[in-house]
Amino acid sequence: MSPAELRDRVAAFLAEHPPASTERSAFLHARYAAGLAWVHFPEGHGGLGVARGLQPMVEGLFAAAGAPDNNPRANGIGLGMVAPTLLGYASEEQRQRFLEPLWCGEEIWCQLFSEPGAGSDLAGLATRAVPDGDGWVVNGQKVWTSGAHNADFAILVARTDPDVPKHRGITYFLVDMHDPGVEVRPLRQITGEAEFNEVFLTDVRIPDAMRVGEVGDGWRVANGTLNNERVAIGGHAAPREGGMLGLVAASWREHPEQHTAELHDRLMRLYVEAEVARYTGQRLRQQLAVGQPGPAGSAMKLTFARLNQQLSGLDLEIRGEDGLRYESEPGWTMRRPEHVDFTGRDAVYRYLRAKGNSIEGGTSEILRNIVAERVLGLPAEPRVDKDVAWKEVPR
Amino acid sequence: MTQPLDRPLDRPVDEPVSSVAYDELELLDSDDDRDLRAAVAGFLGDRCPASEVAALYDGDRGMVEPLWRGLATELGLAGLLVPEQYAGAGATAREAAIVLEELGRSVAPVPFLTSAVVAATALAHAPTDAGRELLAELAAGRRTAALVVPLPTAFAWPVPLVGAATVRSVAGVLEADTLLVPVAAGTGIEVRAVAASEATLTPVVSLDMSRQLADVVVDPAAGTVVVAGDATSAIRAGLLAGTVLLASEQVGVAQQCLASTVGYLQERRQFGRIVGGFQALKHRLADLYTAVEGASAVARYAAAALAADPGAVEAEIAAHTAAAWCSEVAVLAAEEAVQLHGGIGMTWEHPTHLFLKRAKADQIALGLPGHHRARLGELVGLTV
Numbered sequence: 180m181s182p183a184e185l186r187d188r189v190a191a192f193l194a195e196h197p198p199a200s201t202e203r204s205a206f207l208h209a210r211y212a213a214g215l216a217w218v219h220f221p222e223g224h225g226g227l228g229v230a231r232g233l234q235p236m237v238e239g240l241f242a243a244a245g246a247p248d249n250n251p252r253a254n255g256i257g258l259g260m261v262a263p264t265l266l267g268y269a270s271e272e273q274r275q276r277f278l279e280p281l282w283c284g285e286e287i288w289c290q291l292f293s294e295p296g297a298g299s300d301l302a303g304l305a306t307r308a309v310p311d312g313d314g315w316v317v318n319g320q321k322v323w324t325s326g327a328h329n330a331d332f333a334i335l336v337a338r339t340d341p342d343v344p345k346h347r348g349i350t351y352f353l354v355d356m357h358d359p360g361v362e363v364r365p366l367r368q369i370t371g372e373a374e375f376n377e378v379f380l381t382d383v384r385i386p387d388a389m390r391v392g393e394v395g396d397g398w399r400v401a402n403g404t405l406n407n408e409r410v411a412i413g414g415h416a417a418p419r420e421g422g423m424l425g426l427v428a429a430s431w432r433e434h435p436e437q438h439t440a441e442l443h444d445r446l447m448r449l450y451v452e453a454e455v456a457r458y459t460g461q462r463l464r465q466q467l468a469v470g471q472p473g474p475a476g477s478a479m480k481l482t483f484a485r486l487n488q489q490l491s492g493l494d495l496e497i498r499g500e501d502g503l504r505y506e507s508e509p510g511w512t513m514r515r516p517e518h519v520d521f522t523g524r525d526a527v528y529r530y531l532r533a534k535g536n537s538i539e540g541g542t543s544e545i546l547r548n549i550v551a552e553r554v555l556g557l558p559a560e561p562r563v564d565k566d567v568a569w570k571e572v573p574r
Numbered sequence: 575m576t577q578p579l580d581r582p583l584d585r586p587v588d589e590p591v592s593s594v595a596y597d598e599l600e601l602l603d604s605d606d607d608r609d610l611r612a613a614v615a616g617f618l619g620d621r622c623p624a625s626e627v628a629a630l631y632d633g634d635r636g637m638v639e640p641l642w643r644g645l646a647t648e649l650g651l652a653g654l655l656v657p658e659q660y661a662g663a664g665a666t667a668r669e670a671a672i673v674l675e676e677l678g679r680s681v682a683p684v685p686f687l688t689s690a691v692v693a694a695t696a697l698a699h700a701p702t703d704a705g706r707e708l709l710a711e712l713a714a715g716r717r718t719a720a721l722v723v724p725l726p727t728a729f730a731w732p733v734p735l736v737g738a739a740t741v742r743s744v745a746g747v748l749e750a751d752t753l754l755v756p757v758a759a760g761t762g763i764e765v766r767a768v769a770a771s772e773a774t775l776t777p778v779v780s781l782d783m784s785r786q787l788a789d790v791v792v793d794p795a796a797g798t799v800v801v802a803g804d805a806t807s808a809i810r811a812g813l814l815a816g817t818v819l820l821a822s823e824q825v826g827v828a829q830q831c832l833a834s835t836v837g838y839l840q841e842r843r844q845f846g847r848i849v850g851g852f853q854a855l856k857h858r859l860a861d862l863y864t865a866v867e868g869a870s871a872v873a874r875y876a877a878a879a880l881a882a883d884p885g886a887v888e889a890e891i892a893a894h895t896a897a898a899w900c901s902e903v904a905v906l907a908a909e910e911a912v913q914l915h916g917g918i919g920m921t922w923e924h925p926t927h928l929f930l931k932r933a934k935a936d937q938i939a940l941g942l943p944g945h946h947r948a949r950l951g952e953l954v955g956l957t958v
Contacts, residue, residue, distance in 0.1 A: 418597070419954075420954075428954075428956055431956055432955070432956070438958050439958070440958055443951065443956070443957075443958045444944065444947065446951075446956060447898075447947035447948070447950060447951050447956065448947065450947075450950065450951070450954070450956065451895050451898045451899050451947060451950065452868075452899070454872065454895045455868040455869070455871065455872045455895070455899050456868065458601065458868070458871040458872045458874075458875040459867055459868045459871040459872075461597060461599075461601055461871070461875070462601035462602060462871045462874070465600065465601060465602050466602065475867070478860070478863060478864040478867055481860070481861075481864055482864055482868070544857070546860075547856065547857040547860035547861065548853070548856060548857075548860075550860035550863055550864065551850075551856035551857065551859055551860045551863075552856070554860075554863060555836050555856075555859055555860070555863060556836070556840065557836065557839065557840065557848075557850040557851060557855075557856050557859065558840075558847075558848045558850055558851030559851070560851070560853065561847075561851070
């Protein structure tokens with residue numbers, strides 16, 4: 180389908196469902212049914228099977244017509260990571276059940292991956308799923324779970340076979356977060372707020388129909404999710420001076436009393452690097468338009484983390500005295516944010532929040548390993564636990 | 575608590591609304607690009623061995639003339655950027671970028687950048703009748719030209735004019751038969767074509783002998799006017815194209831340094847291990863890969879923006895961004911290559927030094943990175 184044909188199809192849809200007089204939920208479901216939700220998804224799953232690169236045009240047409248959106252900020256994990264994983268690995272029944280309410284924003288998702296004892300070494304996870312009748316019983320603890328307090332469902336990796344090496348004994352599940360065995364506790368961050376959580380799983384029952392992929396094949400599925408996560412974090416389209424750079428550039432223009440040659444050259448170095456990252460992202464999206472995200476997205480996320488940290492730090496210096504004041508409400512007082520916003524609130528918040536960018540979604544150290552091993556083909560780290568049954572590994 | 579990402583830019587640049595969809599510029603090789611790349615790479619693989627490039631430093635320049643002759647005429651690259659109306663191929667900076675990536679990858683000692691890019695672009699901007707004849711000769715590979723400005727001259731600077739004094743450190747003149755000489759004319763500038771044989775050229779023992787410099791003495795009244803009207807904008811256009819495409823050359827240099835270093839570290843063993851498996855080295859290479867990927871994206875963007883509209887402010891913004899980044903990355907890649915090859919990287923025999931010398935000279939050519947950052951700041955409204 181050509182861009183012009185797609186444009187016509189959006190126009191026809193808008194004529195049939197005028198945004199001004201169509202109820203929001205009905206509009207979103209109709210858009211999904213018409214294949215205009217995520218156009219690169221297959222027909223029958225909210226898409227038309229066209230190039231991924233056409234999606235921004237479609238979003239632009241709907242936005243220009245004043246159409247309601249699916250509030251994507253509230254369901255970033257669902258849209259960015261869960262949906263591509265379901266598309267790539269789930270059964271047809273699972274796709275039919277979950278994709279539409281996910282896209283429409285009616286079911287919010289979170290990710291139960293990291294554990295207190297399994298961070299960078301995610302494959303060492305200890306949450307157990309034990310077969311029980313026609314399903315599984317899950318016990319364990321997860322951590323750093325963004326949005327668990329708002330989520331209806333979760334993607335979960337759990338150990339189903341402790342007697343084989345760690346990568347081979349993991350299975351991937353979908354979990355109902357409203358199960359009585361799921362307990363969510365806020366985990367307060369250095370910003371003062373709690374956007375993420377500890378999640379305790381106690382005798383949580385999961386029907387076997389909620390398993391994604393084969394038993395023991397969860398590591399492969401999880402890697403599909405993680406590749407999408409890194410792209411979702413590092414690969415957004417933005418205009419020049421969008422994002423963190425725009426905020427720092429605005430600070431520079433608003434604080435002429437702080438101008439020195441030294442700050443200026445640092446600003447321009449970061450300006451150049453941010454622009455380079457923007458073009459790298461543009462090219463990465465063109466590559467994605469013809470395939471699935473690969474490990475090259477890890478390099479993009481490395482850059483994104485470093486840039487956000489350096490820019491947000493420079494912002495405080497450019498602001499001088501203003502950089503010392505954390506004045507956005509409610510200050511340090513504990514709160515539960517509606518959603519994550521790397522470029523929101525004030526400069527002190529952004530400086531502190533950016534510290535998480537090189538930890539969440541794979542630490543920068545692990546991402547460098549991934550780039551070196553999977554892109555450049557350098558040897559893997561020696562692994563003492565590689566051929567040892569998970570239960571035999573010291574921890 | 576949210577900042578909209580699509581707010582209009584708050585900057586004092588009076589940029590007219592462009593019809594070019596810059597965020598949709600294609601940054602990947604097309605099928606035609608891949609064919610062009612394969613042709614150039616194949617040619618250089620046969621005809622530009624590193625051992626002969628190294629011999630340039632020992633005074634043997636025998637490879638230069640046949641190599642350039644072959645690229646210019648057998649592959650027809652001399653006229654790549656010359657418009658079809660002047661008997662050229664009428665291609666754009668996008669295609670020239672492919673050629674320069676490959677030339678950089680081989681540190682090829684040919685005057686493609688100085689003649690086929692800078693001189694041809696300046697001439698094509700507004701040629702006189704004599705300029706049109708010269709363009710056709712350049713396109714056919716029968717003549718080779720060079721703009722007589724010091725190599726560090728950046729396009730955003732005032733154009734230096736040739737007086738009676740020596741013009742130092744000019745690139746491309748030793749391979750040229752025709753010098754394009756900017757001279758003062760009234761309140762403006764004119765460009766005269768002077769036969770190289772009528773000038774005094776003193777070769778310089780150059781940091782980069784694969785782009786050897788010369789000091790030039792030329793009579794500013796000699797030769798024929800080849801650019802019509804005031805030539806300031808023609809010279810700027812030539813240097814702008816040179817800056818954009820130098821970035822692609824730097825990408826080729828950087829990619830080759832990265833590839834050779836990765837290759838070496840996949841084979842070298844110490845402590846009973848492949849040394850590329852040590853995390854300290856892997857992380858350095860991952861960072862270098864990230865920087866080089868960025869260089870290749872920004873250089874391609876700058877070439878595509880120049881091809882889309884050479885007169886737009888966006889072309890200048892992209893040129894300075896690419897120049898600032900790619901010149902630093904090429905030096906970084908070459909310096910990392912020397913270090914990570916260990917002792918072998920310091921030897922004359924190993925080709926890494928050829929890339930280090932080219933990378934460092936390229937960093938100083940057509941404006942230092944700091945100049946490009948400062949000019950970029952002016953263009954986007956961020957000044958001290």
